[in-house]
Amino acid sequence: MIEAMEPAVRAVGPRAVRVPASRQAAEPVLELCDAAVRVGGRTLWSGVNLAVGAGEFTAVLGPNGVGKSTLVKALLGAMPLAAGEVRVLGDRPGRAGHRIGYLPQRRSFDASMRIRGIDVVRMGLDGDRWGVPLPIPGPRRRAARERVDEVVELVGASAYAHRPVGECSGGEQQRLLIAQALVRRPQLLLLDEPLDSLDLSHQGGIAALIGRICHQEGVAVVMVAHDVNPILHHLDRVVYLARGGSASGAPQEVITSETLTGLYGTPVEVLRASDGRLVVVGRPESAGDGHGDGGGHVG
Amino acid sequence: MTALSQPFFQHALLAGTLIAAACGMVGYFLVLRAQVFTADALSHVAFTGAMAALAIGYDLRLGLFAATIAIALLFGALGRRARPDDVVIGSVFSWVLGLGAFFVTLYTTSRSTADGTAGVSVLFGSVFGMSAGHAATAALLAGGVCVLMLIAARPLLFATVDEAVAAARGVPVRLLGYGFLAVAGASAAEATQAVGSLLLLGLLAAPAGAAIRLTDRPYRALALSVGLAVTEVWTGLFTSYAVPKMPPSFAIMATATAVYAATFLIRRPVPRTS
Numbered sequence: 001m002i003e004a005m006e007p008a009v010r011a012v013g014p015r016a017v018r019v020p021a022s023r024q025a026a027e028p029v030l031e032l033c034d035a036a037v038r039v040g041g042r043t044l045w046s047g048v049n050l051a052v053g054a055g056e057f058t059a060v061l062g063p064n065g066v067g068k069s070t071l072v073k074a075l076l077g078a079m080p081l082a083a084g085e086v087r088v089l090g091d092r093p094g095r096a097g098h099r100i101g102y103l104p105q106r107r108s109f110d111a112s113m114r115i116r117g118i119d120v121v122r123m124g125l126d127g128d129r130w131g132v133p134l135p136i137p138g139p140r141r142r143a144a145r146e147r148v149d150e151v152v153e154l155v156g157a158s159a160y161a162h163r164p165v166g167e168c169s170g171g172e173q174q175r176l177l178i179a180q181a182l183v184r185r186p187q188l189l190l191l192d193e194p195l196d197s198l199d200l201s202h203q204g205g206i207a208a209l210i211g212r213i214c215h216q217e218g219v220a221v222v223m224v225a226h227d228v229n230p231i232l233h234h235l236d237r238v239v240y241l242a243r244g245g246s247a248s249g250a251p252q253e254v255i256t257s258e259t260l261t262g263l264y265g266t267p268v269e270v271l272r273a274s275d276g277r278l279v280v281v282g283r284p285e286s287a288g289d290g291h292g293d294g295g296g297h298v299g
Numbered sequence: 300m301t302a303l304s305q306p307f308f309q310h311a312l313l314a315g316t317l318i319a320a321a322c323g324m325v326g327y328f329l330v331l332r333a334q335v336f337t338a339d340a341l342s343h344v345a346f347t348g349a350m351a352a353l354a355i356g357y358d359l360r361l362g363l364f365a366a367t368i369a370i371a372l373l374f375g376a377l378g379r380r381a382r383p384d385d386v387v388i389g390s391v392f393s394w395v396l397g398l399g400a401f402f403v404t405l406y407t408t409s410r411s412t413a414d415g416t417a418g419v420s421v422l423f424g425s426v427f428g429m430s431a432g433h434a435a436t437a438a439l440l441a442g443g444v445c446v447l448m449l450i451a452a453r454p455l456l457f458a459t460v461d462e463a464v465a466a467a468r469g470v471p472v473r474l475l476g477y478g479f480l481a482v483a484g485a486s487a488a489e490a491t492q493a494v495g496s497l498l499l500l501g502l503l504a505a506p507a508g509a510a511i512r513l514t515d516r517p518y519r520a521l522a523l524s525v526g527l528a529v530t531e532v533w534t535g536l537f538t539s540y541a542v543p544k545m546p547p548s549f550a551i552m553a554t555a556t557a558v559y560a561a562t563f564l565i566r567r568p569v570p571r572t573s
Contacts, residue, residue, distance in 0.1 A: 097468055097469050104463035109460075115516075119515075123464075
């Protein structure tokens with residue numbers, strides 16, 4: 001049902017489809033060993049063990065304020081670990097910036113922002129370079145333009161990429177921002193609540209897009225999510241964060257009444273609806289509570 | 300044309316062109332970063348700085364640059380992530396303007412050799428009164444502002460549109476924020492010499508505002524903003540030369556405002572589907 005909401009998958013040229021074989025054999029894209037983070041003397045989470053390989057889709061779940069965004073910041077190297085070890089793309093975090101695509105927590109462009117979507121995508125490619133791009137035709141300029149067009153088509157944003165980004169809807173902006181994160185062919189995509197404040201049909205569409213990028217393009221995805229249902233079918237792994245602890249593994253192993261009850265110390269019941277959706281009754285999650293988590297911003 | 304053979308006009312044209320180019324570039328980012336109010340406050344700071352320098356007996360331009368750059372950086376430090384906040388600007392701005400009133404009084408009452416029109420020329424500019432040396436210095440500084448803006452344009456655009464991602468990509472967001480404020484302060488000091496502190500906001504905001512209304516492409520808008528600012532200054536200077544009753548500041552501002560107003564007449568085809 002969710003897949004049906006994704007617009008017909010566009011044909012992507014052979015150049016766009018990368019062969020992840022060379023990477024799959026190598027070490028994991030991302031590794032956390034017994035990691036913990038402390039903010040202001042308070043341990044947000046601890047004991048996080050996670051290994052993400054190329055083309056794997058991992059969700060980071062947990063209640064508001066538990067430090068889900070902080071986990072992403074730790075992977076970016078913007079937040080030091082209090083304990084344990086983290087390796088990203090075979091290096092310390094913060095060292096492989098150009099091989100990581102990052103989508104921060106929900107930001108929307110002001111309606112007055114008169115810059116085309118395609119320019120926003122282009123910033124992901126070379127926005128950090130000094131100087132101005134000179135309007136001289138050449139192979140590099142053509143290559144840059146082709147790459148931007150390619151990635152815009154991959155996310156299905158061609159129809160509105162030339163419109164001012166402020167005039168695009170929330171879902172359209174989110175697709176453009178995903179394109180921006182993908183434009184440099186990252187090996188790892190870090191997404192912080194990309195489905196937050198989108199309506200249900202857009203949530204399904206974006207979730208399917210991310211799943212497709214992950215499994216077809218071989219990009220490892222770590223996604224912070226508030227509600228697991230829109231992405232459940234695409235997931236390879238979940239990490240549940242709790243005050244002072246964590247649980248990780250395959251979704252069907254972790255999202256169970258026993259595991260979550262043990263983790264949160266209060267009775268949690270996981271029910272499976274007839275359409276496959278999960279209903280978590282108890283503390284860790286609520287689908288109706290759509291507020292961004294203030295605690296995730298700590299530090 | 301006889302205007303071009305006049306030294307005073309040549310000086311005005313030299314300084315005016317480069318000042319306009321600098322203001323066009325800085326103005327584009329001021330509009331994009333929603334910091335036009337910062338520029339407005341800096342224009343009043345320019346007045347106070349100039350009057351303070353005169354009251355103490357220094358070169359007016361020293362006061363201009365010191366005050367605008369220092370206060371621009373102060374705005375950044377008081378705001379969040381080098382982005383000034385409106386309440387801070389409002390409070391500092393009225394305090395600085397009060398200080399300006401104090402220096403005017405000090406200047407006009409204490410210095411026997413006081414030039415009574417100095418205050419007026421700071422407020423409304425005196426581009427036709429520039430000496431060769433003043434014009435060359437002003438042009439050189441404005442040229443420096445242009446070069447800095449060109450070097451920083453792409454990362455500054457990234458940091459303006461998408462701060463969090465830019466920071467994650469290694470763009471020095473804070474440094475750019477402060478650097479941009481300092482450059483905006485320098486531009487305000489420069490523009491004061493051309494059109495005066497009361498009118499310089501028009502030179503910073505009007506060409507950039509018009510350019511943003513005319514195109515959605517960032518670098519095209521930047522170039523257009525510069526082009527419009529320079530054309531508007533030229534038009535103003537020549538008009539003022541032809542009609543001596545019209546002070547150059549007025550002619551420049553009238554042109555800039557007319558161009559900005561004209562952009563509202565152009566109906567852009569905006570396909571909107573939701």
